[in-house]
Amino acid sequence: QATSPQAMAGGAVAPREVPQAPAHPKAGSLRPDPERGGRKVALIALGVLALCAAAVAGVILGVMPMINANHKEPSIVRTDDSSSSSGTKKITLGGSDEDDADSSSSEEHVGFKGVTRASASSTLPTDQYADYGAQNLIDGNVTTCWAEGASGLGIRESVTLSGDERQTFSAVSIANGYQKSESLYYKNPRATRLGVSVDGKKVMDVDLPDNEFGSITRFELPEPVDGNSITFTIEAATPGSKYEDTSISEITVS
Structure with a gap:
């Protein structure tokens, strides 16, 4: 600092500081900006995460189609x-x-075991001449018969034959009408069409010829059927000359 001799001698003027210019920093002595450095680290981290996510997505997209191609839903x-x-x-x-x-x-049928029981949807009441129950159909005697007990010709009346176990039904033989005598045969109605069902499922319809007295009609099912019972339903009948009770003397199942 410089002072004039006059000022010092009089003592009236105080010394005055001369402001100094700030010193310039040396080259290479600048410190990095902390805020700018933090942004740079964050950007690098985000870039790494983006690359990892892209790699994972690529693996998933590449592997899943192969898994789906090897997996088939059961048909x-x-x-x-x-x-x-x-x-x-x-x-x-x-x-x-x-x-x-x-x-x-390759499935095999269980085979025919035999019929031991017969039942009917209706039965003509026993009179002084005979019993007309369904069991007469399987007694081996054509002079006995089952006669339905409904009004008219008994359309939709039925008989059901069954055995002691499940078995295979293939063919049927029928002694139609009441074959106790030729006179009774023509006096009573005879079935001309039967519906055949096994365990309640219809298998076929069969047209029975109105043959002469003493005839037996045999027919085969379209294919063997396994079941517990076989049912014959009257779907059509020819009238008798005197009575309205449609009759069947014998049914043999094989």
Whole structure:
């Protein structure tokens, strides 16, 4: 600092400081901005995360189609089971049409075991001449008969034959009408069409010729059917010359 001699001698003027210019920093001595550095680190971290996410997405998109290609939902194949007594469709999960066809064709029927019981939807009451119950149909005697007990020709009346266990029905023989005598045969109605059902499922309709007295009609089912019972329903009948009670003397199932 510089002072004039006059000022010092008089003592009236105080010394005055001369302001100094700030010193310039040396080259290379600047410190980094902390805020700017933090943003840079954050951007780098975000970039790394984005690359990781892209890599994971690529793996998922590449692997999932391969998994889906190797995974097949089980197919549902429906086939007619002609040997089923219920007549319903069989549902098999998985497999193919060829496999299912092979399995159904290899099934064997249980075989015929025999008929031991007979029942009817209606029966003509016993009179002084005979009993007309359904059991007469399986007694091996054509001179006895079942006669329905409904009004008219007994259309929709039925008889059911069954055994002691499940069995296979293939063919039927019928001694139609009341075959106790030729006179009674023509006096009573004879069935001319029967509906045939196994375990309640209709298998076929059969037209019976109105043959002469003493004739027996035999027919086969379209294919063997397994079941517990077989039912014959009167669907049409030819009138008798005197009575209205449609009669059948014997039914043999094999």
